[in-house]
Amino acid sequence: MNQPVVHVMAIFFTCLSWNNNAGADNKCGKLYTGIVKDRQGAVHEPLNPEAGIDKSKSIEIFKKIAADSKHNDLKALWGNCVNFDEFAKTTIVEPRTIDRILSVFGAPPRDGLVVHAAAEHLYGYLFSTIKTPYGFKWERWLTHNIDLRFGLPGGVISPLPAEGSIFTNLTYFLGRIALRDFPDKIRILEKTGKHAARPLVGYPFKNLKISRITETIEIRQSNGTMRTVTFRKDIVFYPAASETDNYKALLVYSITDSRDGSAKLISAFPISDQYIANLLKQENFGKDLAIHSEYNAHVQNVTGATKTFTGTRTLSHGFDTPK
Structure with missing residues (x-):
């Protein structure tokens, strides 16, 4: 597939019009007016009417x-x-x-x-x-x-x-x-x-009602050491949700990986009462459960792996949730 290239004049006029914009320093080669032309000259504009x-x-x-x-x-x-x-x-x-x-x-x-x-x-x-x-x-x-x-x-x-x-x-x-x-x-x-x-x-985060689902897998690496990956689903209930509101909480998905000590945000989206109920079913929690990355997260050597990973899934409540 041919790769799109930015039209030279688009870059030129972008640099002129954005030269006072915060974050525009040293980025004239990257700033973007919203128009891209491919090698055949076809215009591609990222729009969403x-x-x-x-x-x-x-x-x-x-x-x-x-x-x-x-x-x-x-x-x-x-x-x-x-x-x-x-x-x-x-x-x-x-x-x-x-x-x-x-x-x-x-x-x-x-x-x-x-x-x-x-x-x-x-x-x-x-x-x-x-x-x-x-x-x-x-x-x-x-x-x-x-x-x-x-x-x-x-x-x-x-x-x-x-x-x-x-x-x-x-x-x-x-x-x-x-x-x-x-x-x-x-x-x-x-x-x-x-x-x-x-x-x-100044938001009072500690006042939020939160339930955290923690999924943990242990992976033996080629050097014999163990790698721990956790998938965390924070169910954050809306303080101002009405009884007629179809969505009652925001799910915030994050991942930690002991291989590099990282903790990363992945995604967030509104969820309904029914979705929450399905997540919190008692039979979902315990040991030796199939665990995988979700919500189109990508974790190296985990996402898309042919091997099925098993681990634990636990539930905790409150802002001061332990790791």
Whole structure:
């Protein structure tokens, strides 16, 4: 497949118009107006009319992506995922679109279908047009009003917030929840909190009602040492959910890996009462259970492995959840 190339004039005019934009320093070769031409000259514009993302909004979103490229410490809090939906059986974000997002965002190029999880799940999903059994990918950031359900001002968690970006705001919000048992990660978030919307920085995270599902597998490596991988599902109940609300909580998915001592954010999405009930069934917990990565997360030598991994699945409650 021919790779798209950025039109030279698009880069030139982008550099002229964005030279005062935060995060634009030394990025004239990457800044993006929203238009890509392939080698045959066909125009590709990352748009999503059904989500209300026209050309002007696409340009504004890519300005946010360019500004976010400087936040390497926040990008490092995210893991990798697969740009493929297991239910719809198709690519989630058009390859040319995710390639441009990764380039402007300053994330590593995709390795086949494997991409940076924040680039995919936050920005990429805004441009995804596939429909899954659970709806469109972009709906979680555009129609679910997650901010209002957590008692935050409307627009704090949205594609174009007045303060911060969808990346800085969600990384701070999700990180304070999923990475709460990693003091070094919390220090990074506190240090970079100035880049997030102000209502998030003073948010009472410890008051949240949370149930955590922890799935743990042990893998013997070629050198004989044991590698521990944990998949963590934080069910964070909405403080402001109404009785008629179909969605009662936000599921925040993260992974830890002893091989490199990492703790990474992967994804987050609203879940219903029925989904919660299925997750919390008593028979789901115990030892010697089949465990695998979910929600299109990618863990090296685990995701897609021919071997079936078995391990433990436990349940705990409260913000002060042990590892």
